Amino acid sequence: MRFKSIFWSFGPSIVGWKYCRPILCLDGTFLLGKYRGTLLAAVGVDGNGGLYPLAFVVVESESIESWIWFLQMLHDLIVSTHSRPDLCIISNKHAGLIRGCCEIFPWAAHRHCLRHLRENFKKVLRRLAIPNCDAVCDKMYWAGNTDDIKIHERHMRDIQNIKKEAYDWLMERDRTKWALTYDGGFRYGVMTTNASECFNGVLRRARRLPIQGLIMSIYYNLVSLFIKRTTKVEQWTASDGSAFVPHTKAVLELAGRQARRSPQPTQINNHEFKVFDMSCSSFHFVITSPQTCIYSCGHPQIYHMPSKHAVTALSSRRWDHNAFVSTYYSLVCYKENAILLCVFTENVKPVRISAPF
Structure with a gap:
């Protein structure tokens, strides 16, 4: 017997995600210490811009097979992922994610993390021997992050005037995948996978633990996070009559x-x-x-x-x-989510453990 992989998600997180924006940020990080491997995570964003960790998987490496298996588990075990027609997946466009999204979530909008695209664009500029790469990369980032189409077009013209090959490289990536002005509203303004990156940062020390310790560390981190969130909801309800977060x-x-x-x-x-x-x-x-x-x-x-x-x-x-x-x-959605999180903090056990692929 040899451990290969494990997928898990917590019940209240699964049910409560329907009250969050239909966005999933997918990213991976290396495990440290004696037990090597890769932790992949699907993290959502709630109505107030907070992190909403949904599902996790530990695999040997960030490969095409592991990403496809992770997406298949998301589809099969978390019903809300395929019951939301406006689902948007934001990732670094790993080959496994591209293939998995096409096969498992063909209706979902698959968007590029603008930060990862910027890093790839910088490598292209260096191969083209373009001076002052950072300034050109900034123009690309501003073009992707603006909601004003005139500003977007102005920065794209500047890049075209600097180097047409760089401009053509961006156009080949399909502006609907990385530019906010052409997005169609699927992103809800979320441009990067920073949600996943931030949660990976929270687990920085836990990544040195064995698998069981890692799972329990994530569990207690979520409990702590959700306790703070339910406390905030009570404060907002008591002090503010607004209908929104x-x-x-x-x-x-x-x-x-x-x-x-x-x-x-x-x-x-x-x-x-x-x-x-x-x-x-x-x-x-x-x-x-x-x-x-x-x-x-x-x-x-x-x-x-x-x-x-x-x-x-x-x-x-x-x-x-x-x-x-x-x-x-709305604060109503946030309250409904908070009710589920209260259940999570009172009586929680890990659920939906899947067999290895």
């Missing part, structure tokens, strides 16, 4: 302040508006109902919450812009 509340308040300083929108008809900002840029809005809006500003579609331009247009009709905020940012 604090991060979303702050974003909406900022959009409201900026909208009050913006010029009055030009009303084309009962449903169409042209909104101007302080830079004299104009945006076209078609408001068909208190919950439906068509806009030329990509911000609401990308982040699933209204921008300052949308708030300006909706205020002119005296409609509540909060109706355009995704339910994942």
Whole structure:
């Protein structure tokens, strides 16, 4: 008998993930100490931007076979991963992840981690002998991370003028996979796998433990994390009457302040508006109902919450812009998740242990 691999996830985490944004950040890290191997993790993001560890696997190495097996276990043992049609997987585009996503999650949007893409782009620039690689990489990162298509196009033109081969390399990667402006709203503004990287950092010392010790360390780390989260929910409920989590509340308040300083929108008809900002840029809005809006500003579609331009247009009709905020940012969803986390901290046992592949 020889240990090969193990997949595990905790029951309340599985059930509670449906209240989080439909995003999974996949990444791996090496185990240290006497027992070598690789820990792969699937980490989600909750409505307030916090980490939501969902599933883990320990394998011999980060190979094509191990990633495919991990994705197959996610699909088979965590039903919510294939019951959410808007699922988005963010990764470093390892060959096993590309193949596994195509075979196991063909409907999911597979997006590139912008930080990993930046590192790969830097290697390309060095092979092309382009001076000042960091400045060109920064332009690529700004082009990918902006929600303004004009800024994106300006940085892409700069890269094309510096070296056409570098520009062509980026275009071959399909801008819908790495540029926020072409994303279609699947990312919810999450551009990197930092969620997985941060949780791997939490487990820095645990990575030296044997497998059983590693699993128990992850268990106790999750218990500690969820206890803090449930305490915060109680504080927010007692001190604040907002319908949204604090991060979303702050974003909406900022959009409201900026909208009050913006010029009055030009009303084309009962449903169409042209909104101007302080830079004299104009945006076209078609408001068909208190919950439906068509806009030329990509911000609401990308982040699933209204921008300052949308708030300006909706205020002119005296409609509540909060109706355009995704339910994942609501305090109700966060509370439902917290109830499950309370169960997790009271009576928890590891569940859904899978046999090796």
